[in-house]
Amino acid sequence: xxxxxxxxxxxxxxxxxxxxxxxxxxxxxxxxxxxxxxxxxxxxxxxxxxxxxxxxxxxxxxxxxxxxxxxxxxxx
Numbered sequence: 001x002x003x004x005x006x007x008x009x010x011x012x013x014x015x016x017x018x019x020x021x022x023x024x025x026x027x028x029x030x031x032x033x034x035x036x037x038x039x040x041x042x043x044x045x046x047x048x049x050x051x052x053x054x055x056x057x058x059x060x061x062x063x064x065x066x067x068x069x070x071x072x073x074x075x076x
Contacts, residue, residue, distance in 0.1 A: 002060050002072050005033035011040045011068060018044040019051050026057060026075045034060060037071040045069060 008025050010018035018039045025035055037048065045062055048071050052059045060072040 001063075002034045002074070004036045004072070005029060007036040007038070009038045010044065011038055013039070014041050015043045015047050019047050022048065022051070022073060023055075026073065029075050031075055033075050035073045035075070037073060038068060039071065040068050045071065048073065 006025055006029060008021050010021055013021075018037060018041060022035065022037055029035060037044075039045075039048075049059055051057075052073060056076055058074040058076050060074055062072075063070045
């Protein structure tokens with residue numbers, strides 16, 4: 001697991017809320033820092049991948065647990 005510098009909880013929220021919250025939080029972070037995004041919306045994973053590809057940020061990994069998932073996004 002990467003070193004995490006900030007976390008956001010998007011559990012129970014539908015897209016585009018996880019993307020908007022990720023964008024807002026990453027804007028306040030320094031280059032190279034990692035954001036942990038907790039989400040439950042199944043559509044958030046492909047949306048986060050597409051958003052990172054469009055913005056140049058980096059998806060480090062995704063982890064899935066019973067009812068929730070975690071995305072690790074690095075600001076570049």
